[in-house]
Amino acid sequence: MNKEEFKNFGYKFVDWVADYLSEVGKHPVCSPLIPGQVRSKLPSQAPKKGESMEKLFKDFQKKILPGLAHWQHPSWFAYFPANNSPSSILAELLTAGIGAQCMIWKTSPAAAELEEVVLEWLRKMLSLPERMSGVIQDTASTATLVALLTARERATNFESNKNGLKKPLVVYASEEAHSSVEKGAKIAGYGKENIRYIPTDEAFAMIPSKLEEAVVEDRDRGLQPACVVATLGTTSSTAIDPLSPIGKICQKERLWLHVDAAFAGTAAILPEKRWMLEGAEYMDSFVFNPHKWMLTNFDCSAYYVRDPASLIRTFEIHPEYLKTGVDAEVKNFRDWGIQLGRRFRALKLWFVIRSYGVEGLQKIIREHIWLAQKFKDWVEKHDCFELMAPVNLSLVCFRLNDGRGEEDLNRLNQEFLERLNRSGKVFLTHTTLRGKYVLRMAIGQRTTEEKHVREAWELMLSTAEEILK
Amino acid sequence: MNKEEFKNFGYKFVDWVADYLSEVGKHPVCSPLIPGQVRSKLPSQAPKKGESMEKLFKDFQKKILPGLAHWQHPSWFAYFPANNSPSSILAELLTAGIGAQCMIWKTSPAAAELEEVVLEWLRKMLSLPERMSGVIQDTASTATLVALLTARERATNFESNKNGLKKPLVVYASEEAHSSVEKGAKIAGYGKENIRYIPTDEAFAMIPSKLEEAVVEDRDRGLQPACVVATLGTTSSTAIDPLSPIGKICQKERLWLHVDAAFAGTAAILPEKRWMLEGAEYMDSFVFNPHKWMLTNFDCSAYYVRDPASLIRTFEIHPEYLKTGVDAEVKNFRDWGIQLGRRFRALKLWFVIRSYGVEGLQKIIREHIWLAQKFKDWVEKHDCFELMAPVNLSLVCFRLNDGRGEEDLNRLNQEFLERLNRSGKVFLTHTTLRGKYVLRMAIGQRTTEEKHVREAWELMLSTAEEILK
Numbered sequence: 014m015n016k017e018e019f020k021n022f023g024y025k026f027v028d029w030v031a032d033y034l035s036e037v038g039k040h041p042v043c044s045p046l047i048p049g050q051v052r053s054k055l056p057s058q059a060p061k062k063g064e065s066m067e068k069l070f071k072d073f074q075k076k077i078l079p080g081l082a083h084w085q086h087p088s089w090f091a092y093f094p095a096n097n098s099p100s101s102i103l104a105e106l107l108t109a110g111i112g113a114q115c116m117i118w119k120t121s122p123a124a125a126e127l128e129e130v131v132l133e134w135l136r137k138m139l140s141l142p143e144r145m146s147g148v149i150q151d152t153a154s155t156a157t158l159v160a161l162l163t164a165r166e167r168a169t170n171f172e173s174n175k176n177g178l179k180k181p182l183v184v185y186a187s188e189e190a191h192s193s194v195e196k197g198a199k200i201a202g203y204g205k206e207n208i209r210y211i212p213t214d215e216a217f218a219m220i221p222s223k224l225e226e227a228v229v230e231d232r233d234r235g236l237q238p239a240c241v242v243a244t245l246g247t248t249s250s251t252a253i254d255p256l257s258p259i260g261k262i263c264q265k266e267r268l269w270l271h272v273d274a275a276f277a278g279t280a281a282i283l284p285e286k287r288w289m290l291e292g293a294e295y296m297d298s299f300v301f302n303p304h305k306w307m308l309t310n311f312d313c314s315a316y317y318v319r320d321p322a323s324l325i326r327t328f329e330i331h332p333e334y335l336k337t338g339v340d341a342e343v344k345n346f347r348d349w350g351i352q353l354g355r356r357f358r359a360l361k362l363w364f365v366i367r368s369y370g371v372e373g374l375q376k377i378i379r380e381h382i383w384l385a386q387k388f389k390d391w392v393e394k395h396d397c398f399e400l401m402a403p404v405n406l407s408l409v410c411f412r413l414n415d416g417r418g419e420e421d422l423n424r425l426n427q428e429f430l431e432r433l434n435r436s437g438k439v440f441l442t443h444t445t446l447r448g449k450y451v452l453r454m455a456i457g458q459r460t461t462e463e464k465h466v467r468e469a470w471e472l473m474l475s476t477a478e479e480i481l482k
Numbered sequence: 483m484n485k486e487e488f489k490n491f492g493y494k495f496v497d498w499v500a501d502y503l504s505e506v507g508k509h510p511v512c513s514p515l516i517p518g519q520v521r522s523k524l525p526s527q528a529p530k531k532g533e534s535m536e537k538l539f540k541d542f543q544k545k546i547l548p549g550l551a552h553w554q555h556p557s558w559f560a561y562f563p564a565n566n567s568p569s570s571i572l573a574e575l576l577t578a579g580i581g582a583q584c585m586i587w588k589t590s591p592a593a594a595e596l597e598e599v600v601l602e603w604l605r606k607m608l609s610l611p612e613r614m615s616g617v618i619q620d621t622a623s624t625a626t627l628v629a630l631l632t633a634r635e636r637a638t639n640f641e642s643n644k645n646g647l648k649k650p651l652v653v654y655a656s657e658e659a660h661s662s663v664e665k666g667a668k669i670a671g672y673g674k675e676n677i678r679y680i681p682t683d684e685a686f687a688m689i690p691s692k693l694e695e696a697v698v699e700d701r702d703r704g705l706q707p708a709c710v711v712a713t714l715g716t717t718s719s720t721a722i723d724p725l726s727p728i729g730k731i732c733q734k735e736r737l738w739l740h741v742d743a744a745f746a747g748t749a750a751i752l753p754e755k756r757w758m759l760e761g762a763e764y765m766d767s768f769v770f771n772p773h774k775w776m777l778t779n780f781d782c783s784a785y786y787v788r789d790p791a792s793l794i795r796t797f798e799i800h801p802e803y804l805k806t807g808v809d810a811e812v813k814n815f816r817d818w819g820i821q822l823g824r825r826f827r828a829l830k831l832w833f834v835i836r837s838y839g840v841e842g843l844q845k846i847i848r849e850h851i852w853l854a855q856k857f858k859d860w861v862e863k864h865d866c867f868e869l870m871a872p873v874n875l876s877l878v879c880f881r882l883n884d885g886r887g888e889e890d891l892n893r894l895n896q897e898f899l900e901r902l903n904r905s906g907k908v909f910l911t912h913t914t915l916r917g918k919y920v921l922r923m924a925i926g927q928r929t930t931e932e933k934h935v936r937e938a939w940e941l942m943l944s945t946a947e948e949i950l951k
Contacts, residue, residue, distance in 0.1 A: 014568040014837065016500050023496030026572055030579030031489050044591050048811045051595040059603035063839035066569065069832075073576065077829070080592025085581045092589070092803070095823075097581035099483040100535065103495055107542065109574035109779050110499030112554045112566035120561070122513050123549025126520040134528040151620060152823040162669055177673030178647040192801040193822060199796075200631055200820065202671030204646030248803055304823075310578050311825060327668075332661040334561070334717055334913040334922070338900075342517045351669065351820070353662060354564075354621040354773075356780060360546070363538075368483065370532035431807075444803040453803070 014066060022066045029070075030102060034085060038460075041437030042086045044079060051080040082440065087460040088469060091442040093248070093276045093408075094457040098308035100368035104361035105310050115355040117335060118343035125344055128359035131366065135303070135315055138371055139281040142294055145317040148349040149358045153275035156300035156316040157242065158197035159324070159350055163298070164240035164269030165201050166327045174327065178202040182239040183231050185209045187219035187254055189247040191273060207236070216403050217252035217446065219243065225262050240269040245289050246277025249444040249453070250402035250410045253277070253289050260295020272299045276457075278315070279306035280382070280406050282375055306381075306457050307374065309365045313358050316350075324349055377459065381407040384466050385456045391470050397477055401451045409454040410446060413477055423450035425480065432476050439469045483535060491535045498539075499571060503554060507929075510906030511555045513548060520549040551909065556929040557938060560911040562717070562745045562877075563926040567777035569837035573830035574779050584824040586804060587812035594813055597828035600835065604772070604784055607840055608750040611762055614786040617818040618827045622744035625769035625785040626711065627666035628793070628819055632767070633709035633738030634670050635796045643796065647671040651708040652700050654678045656688035656723055658716040660742060676705070685872050686721035686915065688712065694731050709738040714758050715746025718913040718922070719871035719879045722746070722758050729764020741768045745926075747784070748775035749851070749875050751844055767793075775850075775926050776843065778834045782827050785819075793818055846928065850876040853935050854925045860939055866946055870920045878923040879915060882946055892919035894949065901945050908938045 014022075054076045084095050115124040132147030150156040161184060165173055168182055184203050186194045188210040198208050209227045211219050228238045241263050243254040256272065263270040272293075278301020280286040293299075299317045303309040318324045329348040347353050366374070385407040392398045392411045399414040412426045430443055430452055444451050456466060483491075523545045553564050584593040601616030619625040630653060634642050637651055653672050655663045657679040667677050678696045680688050697707045710732050712723040725741065732739040741762075747770020749755040762768070768786045772778040787793045798817040816822050835843070854876040861867045861880045868883040881895045899912055899921055913920050925935060 016504055019503075019568040019572070020496055020500050022572055023500065023575070024493050026575050026579075027489055027492030027496060030575065031485050031492065033579055034488075035485055043588075046591055048587065048591070048808055049595070051592045052599055055596070055599045057599075057602065059607055059835045060839050061841050063842045064836045066572070066837060069569070069836055073829075077592045077596060080590075080595065081580060081582055082588070082590050083580075084583055084589075092583075095581060095583040097578060099488040100538070102575070102578045102581075103488070103491055103535070105578035106492070106495050106499065106571070106575050109566060109571045109578075110495075110502055111550060111552075112564060112571075112779060113550055114553055114561075114564040114780055118517065119512075119551070120553075121549075121551050122515055122517070123520045123546045126518070126549065127524070127546060130521055130524045130526075133526065138528055152821045154822045155820060158820065173671060173673060174668040175673055176675050177650045178671040179650070181646045181648070192799040192804070196797065196799050196820070196822075199643040200670070202642060202647035204642060204644055206645050248801070310581060311583055311823060328665065330661040330665050332717070334911060335661070339517055351624060351627065351665070352621045353623045353665075354780060360542075366528045367533045367538055368535060370529050372530050373532045442803060 018066065022070070025070070037083050037085050038087050040083050040086065042088055042440035043082045043434060043437065045437065046080050051076065085458065087458055087462065087465045088439045089458045090454050090456060090469065091440040093305050093455055095305060095311050096308045096459045097310045098365060098459055100364040101308060101310045101361045104364035108357045108360050111357065113357050115357050116347045116353050117337065117345040118339060119337040121357060124357045124359060125346060127363055128346065129344060131359045131362050132315060134366060136317065139278065140287055140290065141299060141317055142296070142319070145299065145319055146321045147315055147317045148346055150300070150314040150316045150350055151312040153273060153300050153302050153314050154193035154196060155351060156314050157193045157271060157273055158200055159316065160269065160271035160298040161197045161201040161203065161240055163324050163327045164271065165203070167269060167323055168237060168239035171326060180237060181207050182237050183207045183209060184240045184242065185211055185224055185227060185238065186242040187211050187213050187244060187247070189213055189217050189249055189252055190242055190244050191248050191275070194242050213252065217247060217250050219254040219259060221255060221258035221262060224259060228262065228266050238266060238268055240271060242271045242273055245272060245274035246406060249446060251277055251405045251408045252402070253405055256290065256295065257292030260292040264295055269297045270295055272296050274299065274301040276302065276305050277406055279303065280378055282371065283378060303362055306378065307365065308369065308459055309362050313362055381457045381461070384461065384463060385409050388454055388456065388466055388470065397481065401446055401449065407456045410444070410451045411454065412449065412451050415481055419449065426450045426452060429476060429480055432480060433472060436472060438472055487535065491539070494539070506552050506555050507557065509552050509555065511557055511909035512551045512903060512906065514906065515549050520545065554927065556927055556931065556934045557908045558927045559923050559925060559938060560909040562774050562924055564774060564780050565777045565928045566779045567834060567928055569833040570777060570779045570830045573833035577826045577829050580826065582826050584826050585816045585822050586806065586814040587808060588806040590826060593826045593828060594815060596832055597815065598813060600828050600831050601784060603835060605786065608747065609756055609759065610768060610786055611765070611788070614768065614788055615790045616784055616786045617815055619769070619783040619785045619819055620781040622742060622769050622771050622783050623662035623665060624820060625783050626662045626740060626742055627669055628785065629738065629740035629767040630666045630670040630672065630709055632793050632796045633740065636738060636792050637706060637708035640795060649706060650676050651706050652676045652678060653709045653711065654680055654693055654696060654707070655711040656680050656682050656713060658682055658686050658718055658721055659711055659713050660717050660744070663711050682721065686716060686719050688723040688728065690724060690727035690731060693728060697731065697735050707735060707737055709740060711740045711742055714741060714743035715875060718915060720746060720874045720877045721871065722874055725759065725764065726761030729761040733764055738766045739764055741765050743768065743770040745771065745774050746875055748772065749847055751840065752847055772831055775847065776834065777838065777928055778831050782831055850926045850930070853930065853932060854878050857923055857925065857935055857939060866950065870915055870918065876925045879913070879920045880923065881918065881920050884950055888918065895919045895921060898945060898949055901949060902941060905941060907941055
């Protein structure tokens with residue numbers, strides 16, 4: 014492809030993205046295709062000769078697009094949002110064009126320094142403790158694993174790295190914690206059976222006294238407690254574990270306190286939501302995902318640690334072929350996580366924060382929270398609907414409830430959700446809370462407006478009427 | 483930013499990328515900036531109000547660009563290449579615009595199925611064994627960690643995942659293996675002291691008989707051998723470990739055989755280089771990076787396993803909020819690795835393979851290998867230069883040697899490398915081979931032509947003359 018062709022297709026693709034973003038609401042939110050339908054349209058071998066970009070672009074639109082779920086659809090209420098934004102997309106274009114590999118300072122000084130600066134901006138925006146240092150990880154799963162590994166090393170005085178893990182260490186998280194805690198604990202060698210799932214209160218938040226009991230019990234059994242994962246904004250219901258009492262227990266028991274605020278962290282840019290972070294001074298590590306609610310293209314997970322020395326001691330490697338003359342003076346982020354290779358991810362975050370400004374971002378987050386409150390009111394006021402968890406941020410957990418038995422209600426709501434999604438007009442997902450099948454209305458897509466929430470509610474009302482008939 | 487603004491800046495950025503790619507050769511390959519110089523130009527706080535894209539773009543060019551190392555520079559001979567290409571960049575633009583989250587089939591069916599299809603194309607292109615299944619990982623470091631974890635679980639009958647790692651397991655790799663083996667072995671709980679670095683022959687390839695001795699010795703000591711990492715194309719010198727005899731040992735001793743072909747794997751699309759893969763039938767897992775030599779933007783690492791069931795059993799999680807009705811029929815790639823969240827990375831690989839075609843890619847790889855042979859000839863014919871390792875692919879290890887003592891030679895070559903890089907005209911990196919400081923001429927950047935290699939050689943000759951005076 015020569016320069017002119019690249020430019021021409023570049024313009025076409027820019028136009029396509031612009032149109033896609035403004036018209037994504039016209040697609041069915043979720044693909045109606047069944048497994049195998051995309052694959053069946055693709056040849057089983059790579060072509061010998063190069064093909065034209067024209068043909069590729071056509072195939073993309075004809076064969077790939079209909080098989081996508083549209084995460085940027087304004088009626089995307091599933092999981093948590095994974096937002097992009099015009100400025101983030103433009104930055105990703107530059108990042109791809111530069112094609113830099115940012116494993117160490119030397120291999121892209123500006124990328125390393127921009128990462129430092131932008132994460133410091135973010136730290137201040139969220140009012141995280143001053144002594145915390147940040148690094149971009151790909152996902153919160155990875156960041157939580159990194160925390161579990163650093164906790165493991167601190168608990169064994171860096172012996173596991175040297176001689177392997179030899180005795181069971183225990184990790185604690187609420188029964189509502191994300192699956193990445195289980196996955197991370199398995200990877201880091203704790204083992205699934207050495208995770209203690211601490212009971213939660215009526216708001217689905219960890220009960221600190223139960224944590225303390227579990228720690229004491231494990232010590233009595235000769236086990237070694239090592240790490241507590243507290244969650245700000247659980248995946249099922251955005252429950253907020255109380256950091257301050259949990260932190261005090263961690264301090265007393267000398268346990269690593271990792272805080273998973275993957276979705277909810279972004280809300281801490283609002284002064285009125287900063288109560289979540291009360292007790293932040295006890296945190297050893299903290300993660301939140303600008304790639305969820307902060308309009309930054311996936312992947313971009315912001316990870317902060319109080320003691321970078323422990324982090325680095327856990328991950329550092331010194332092969333000859335990566336030594337440079339400035340290693341003593343700079344941050345080599347390869348030693349701050351699992352991967353050696355790193356994308357230039359700070360650029361898009363810089364573009365997003367600067368183009369929206371802190372106030373612009375705050376406005377969007379406030380709007381989502383306000384929409385969720387509105388939706389919550391509708392649910393509460395309706396006889397056939399039931400609110401299933403406190404609405405701390407912009408997620409509303411609810412279900413249909415016409416008074417039938419619990420098991421029947423679960424079946425009813427499963428059918429209700431399927432019908433809603435089958436319409437192609439909205440996409441919601443479910444969870445279970447205390448065994449009850451619950452719908453999750455996750456509001457937070459960048460372009461979601463009141464009308465989309467209202468349309469979703471109207472669809473729910475008519476679907477409910479049908480299904481309850 | 484409204485649609486028109488997005489389009490206008492999109493066009494501008496496309497133009498910028500087009501110009502950058504065609505003119506990147508005019509920049510100094512490596513940034514001459516010293517630590518802190520980029521940071522000092524950036525404010526310490528995020529702006530309150532949004533700023534114009536105009537201003538951002540200007541700052542990008544003025545403050546960020548001069549601080550970059552230019553990985554797409556045709557005189558980039560450092561590390562290994564991390565290529566992009568026009569079609570890959572265009573695909574990344576679409577990927578960013580769609581903003582899909584590809585953790586499971588349901589959250590983007592087309593992405594999951596395209597990943598299956600394209601990795602099957604690649605498998606055939608490299609002539610990997612038919613029964614191997616592929617998945618895209620972010621980096622080879624991650625893929626090697628995934629292999630070490632699956633090996634750990636198989637060796638402990640999936641007990642470590644359940645109850646934690648309790649007894650030392652041993653991993654084997656050549657003394658020339660990549661640092662990711664050390665890092666992965668630490669993370670997976672083997673411990674650094676439980677890595678056996680097997681001696682290499684005069685070509686820096688693992689000596690199979692030494693591997694067998696080490697395994698027997700460890701068993702005699704009551705330790706449990708679990709995994710062997712063989713390297714095709716070591717980082718220091720692209721040495722090729724002999725798969726066939728190593729594989730036979732692994733089969734006999736029931737050890738997981740992971741093959742790290744991060745850079746060299748791409749060369750297996752050439753029939754004349756497929757000898758590297760003799761013994762591939764013994765591999766349990768294999769990784770290579772299309773993001774290195776196959777013109778695909780970082781990150782895109784292709785990982786293949788013989789037994790996906792073991793892989794999935796190591797990583798699977800089943801939280802309620804991720805359950806879907808089609809889980810039994812589809813591949814949910816979240817269970818094929820560490821992260822839950824996944825980018826739509828198959829798209830760029832599809833674009834690259836289709837736009838170049840297999841023959842187009844072969845032509846580029848052959849050209850790089852031919853250029854390396856040419857450079858090798860010049861080195862060998864020159865009295866003051868010494869070839870330091872066999873040239874298996876497109877990396878030439880060499881040094882200045884005027885007959886002085888070894889220690890002085892190390893100092894001389896360090897000074898030689900620094901002077902070359904200080905010119906800004908080339909960028910090379912070094913390694914040590916048997917304690918000898920060696921320069922690495924890694925040819926493989928997409929746009930590197932004979933003239934760039936020749937200019938580098940001429941610069942080396944004149945610099946050598948200066949330094950030897």
